[in-house]
Amino acid sequence: MDMIEILKLLRFLPLPILRALGAVLGVLLYLVLPSRRRTVQTNLSLCFPEWTDNERAQKVREVFVYFAQSFLDRSWLWHSPETLLRKRLKLVGSPEVLAGNEPTVIFAPHFVGMDVGWLAMNFFTPPRQYAGIYATQTSPLMAKWIYAGRSRHDDTHPEPRQFSHQEGVRPILKMLKEGVPLYVLPDMNYEPKDSLFVPFFGVPAATLPVLARYAKLGGANGKPTKIVPVVTRMTKTGYEIEVQAAWENYPSGYTELALMADTLRMNQEIERMVKTMPAQYYWVHRRFKDQPDGRSSPYV
Numbered sequence: 001m002d003m004i005e006i007l008k009l010l011r012f013l014p015l016p017i018l019r020a021l022g023a024v025l026g027v028l029l030y031l032v033l034p035s036r037r038r039t040v041q042t043n044l045s046l047c048f049p050e051w052t053d054n055e056r057a058q059k060v061r062e063v064f065v066y067f068a069q070s071f072l073d074r075s076w077l078w079h080s081p082e083t084l085l086r087k088r089l090k091l092v093g094s095p096e097v098l099a100g101n102e103p104t105v106i107f108a109p110h111f112v113g114m115d116v117g118w119l120a121m122n123f124f125t126p127p128r129q130y131a132g133i134y135a136t137q138t139s140p141l142m143a144k145w146i147y148a149g150r151s152r153h154d155d156t157h158p159e160p161r162q163f164s165h166q167e168g169v170r171p172i173l174k175m176l177k178e179g180v181p182l183y184v185l186p187d188m189n190y191e192p193k194d195s196l197f198v199p200f201f202g203v204p205a206a207t208l209p210v211l212a213r214y215a216k217l218g219g220a221n222g223k224p225t226k227i228v229p230v231v232t233r234m235t236k237t238g239y240e241i242e243v244q245a246a247w248e249n250y251p252s253g254y255t256e257l258a259l260m261a262d263t264l265r266m267n268q269e270i271e272r273m274v275k276t277m278p279a280q281y282y283w284v285h286r287r288f289k290d291q292p293d294g295r296s297s298p299y300v
Contacts, residue, residue, distance in 0.1 A: 004145050010075040015088065015238070018076075022069030030064040036284050040064070042298050043283045047201035047274075062279035066234060070112035073234075077119055078149030088238030089116065091124040095243045099126035101179030103225040104246075105214050106130075109187050109270045110282035113232030113239050115150065118183050120241040121230075122153035122160050129158040131175050132183040135165060169217075176218030176225055183230075186210045187270055192290040198264045201271055206290040212262035215251045224251060231273050234280055 010018060030037055040060045048056065076084060098104065098121070108117050121130045132150065137143035153159055161180065163172055176182055186208055189195075195206035211227060218225040229244040250265070252258045274281045289297050 002141065004141060007072070007075040008079050010072060011079045015076075018072055019069050019236075022072045023065045025072065026065030026068035027061065029068055030061055037064075039286055039299060040283045043287060044278075046203045046288060046298060048278065059279050063281075063283050066112045066280050067282075067284060070115075070234060073239075074115065074149060077116060078145075078152060082123065082154060085119070085123060089120055089124070090235075090238065090240045091120055091243065092240055093243040094245050095125050097226075097228055097243065097246050098128070098181065101128065103176045103179060103218050103223075104181040105176070105211065105218065105225050105227050106181055106183045107211060107227055107229045107266070107269075108183055108185050109231070109273060110185050110285070111232055111273075111277070111280050112282065113234055113241075113280070114185055114282075116239045117230045117232040117241050118150060118160075119152060120232075120239075121181070121183060122157045124241075125157075125243070127156040129161060129180050130183055131161040131163060131172070131180045133163045133165060133172070133185075173214075173218050176214065181228075182214065182218070184210065184214070186266065187287075188285060189287050189289045195290070196260055196263050197292040198260065198267055200267045200287065203288055204292050204295075205267065205288055207263050207267060209259050209263040211266050212251045212259050215262075216254060229269065229273075233277055 010021075013021070037060065040063050041056070044051070044056050044059055044063075048059075051059070076088070098106075106117075106121065108114055118130075118132060134147070134150065137146060147162065150162060151159060161175060172182060187200075188208075189206050190208060192206045195208050197204045198207050199205065200207070215225045215227055227247040227250050229247070231242045231244065233240045233242070251262050252265075253261075286297075286299050289299060291297060
């Protein structure tokens, strides 16, 4: 029996037991993955220097626990019936801003519930097709499982469109202009040559300015694309998905200076979200790996 078959069986466990199992797995990962543990420790040291050593050590362990719990939660998110999803997932905020066919980018930072937010778009929001971007997985079996899970939708929503990074931006912009909302997670250290170095928690971070560029280029009828933040929080009973109000005055302009300011605003908005649930952010990623002006990586 492979790992995917085991995960499918785990969906039958009561949520408290599944979460307890995830906590054990998280502690195990904390112990056996020293390089990832150092990555999380470095990230939290840079972003929360005011924490004591004990506070930081506790949060590092919590990061691994949330990470493992969210992974196991995909067992029921992707394989349980819709009735269970409606019991455990709660959509709050302003989902009505997603109605209609206006070009829209859904801004979803890398919290552990990122796949939950995507699922909620395709089950609980006003009916329309959604699009997302995925990274190629090294394991074909894992890639097939993730793609199938992210293809879930209810009867009122068309099957979501999933773009690979290799397809480029042209088909994505075409879909945006046609009124298909794009679910974007832009807060990773990718492609430094295409990134801007803007502060994230006061530390220079290579940041792709895709949010501002999609806002400028993906609009229609002379109007920019609407940016709608979606934040997903893990709770004791499942997840809460908050659809926030669309940003105003974004993009702020069409110059390089405006692009820098708009990208900085994105990072500042993520900071505000992270401070409400710091251990649920994806700190296992080397967010500050690339540094400007030849500075060395903080992870060496």
